[in-house]
Amino acid sequence: MCTRSSAVSGGNVQHITISTVIQEPLSPPLVTKLVGLLLIVVAAWGKGFGIVSSIHIIGGVIAVGFFLLLIAIVGLIGAVHHHQVMLFFYMVILFIVFLFQFGVSCSCLAMNQGQQEKLLASSWGLMSNDTRISLEEKLDCCGLFNNTKHQGEFVTDMYMCTAPCKHKGSCITCGLKSLQHASEALKILGGVGLFFSFTEILGVWLAMRYRNQKDPRANPSAFL
Template sequence: MACGGFVCSRYTLCALNILYMLVSLLLIAGAAWGKWVDLVSSFRVVAAIIIVGIFLFFVAMLGLCAAMKHHQVLLFFYMLILLVVFIVQFSVSCASLVINKEQQKLLLEIGWNKSEVLQSDLERSLNCCYFSEVNYNGTCKASCVGTQSCQPCSDKMLEYADDVLHFVGGTSLFFSFTEILGVWLTYRYRNLKGSRLNPRAFL
């Protein structure tokens, strides 16, 4: 049978969803490992990554079950969810790639002010103090406090922000195209007839 046929479409869709399941398990395991080795002590950050991983896992399971059973209703809802995820992910990835330095600093400051635990983590890992101005009389977790040679954390974070945003934006953009491929493949697969089915039974 040609690759555009029923069987090939089914197995391509299954392979795509298995890939999504592996990515979701990688997200969950990575977040759990980061918490276990105390790389990230912020529970909110870890919880957010795990929730995204679990959501992706269930979407992939839905797509896998729908593809194996050729279930019209499940395929429709899977296609709808994947389309919404594509729109959100494509928008975020484009924003990550075009954001300028001033906008980066503003977003970093908003994130900085939301969590004291995150502030402590960044001060320890980047060896810096406070966000935009160092205050040696305050409480800072960095080791540079003893030598009084600390830099503001905004300077250190902006050094890595461009690379991180371009990596996240590029990776997210790549996966968004796999999602639109999944939407197209699901739409096409829904309208194909299985070779073993009675044509009169197809809805």
């Protein structure tokens, strides 16, 4: 678009170049900034409504949100000031985030029921008793899986369970209840993750393209 404006006077060409080059790379950092803010807001909302009671989970989500927000700010500053060092670090870090997010998203989409059960069992084993009890009360279930492999743990969980269904005499296990929605949730997570991962690789490409261009505010004679 800028190369076709050679017939215009020099001042107009310079003005068009500035408006095109500076505005072009701003969208990927803005997308990263919005994702970071979204993670922070969702984590705070979940804590406020009591959806997730573990402070480690909340702290981890907020930390990821702040990290993405910081990366977005670095990209914005580098784009506005045409700072090649900042744009280089923005490209490298964003590419690493893309690789990680792309791998996790593909894993979510490819996970079968057996792998989901193993993931739930490992996550359940890392939870404290208070977190398990809180989760059982919110989901109205007791224990994870009532099978031979997890029998000892299931008996302990049933003894400590305070879910409303326990007083009714019939409780579904939390593992079965989670698996009912796990496939749908993993597909949504994988799809959203893939979408944002491609916006990140777009940001890397735009930052690389913008970084190799001349700074329109610099002295034109310096490039002759």
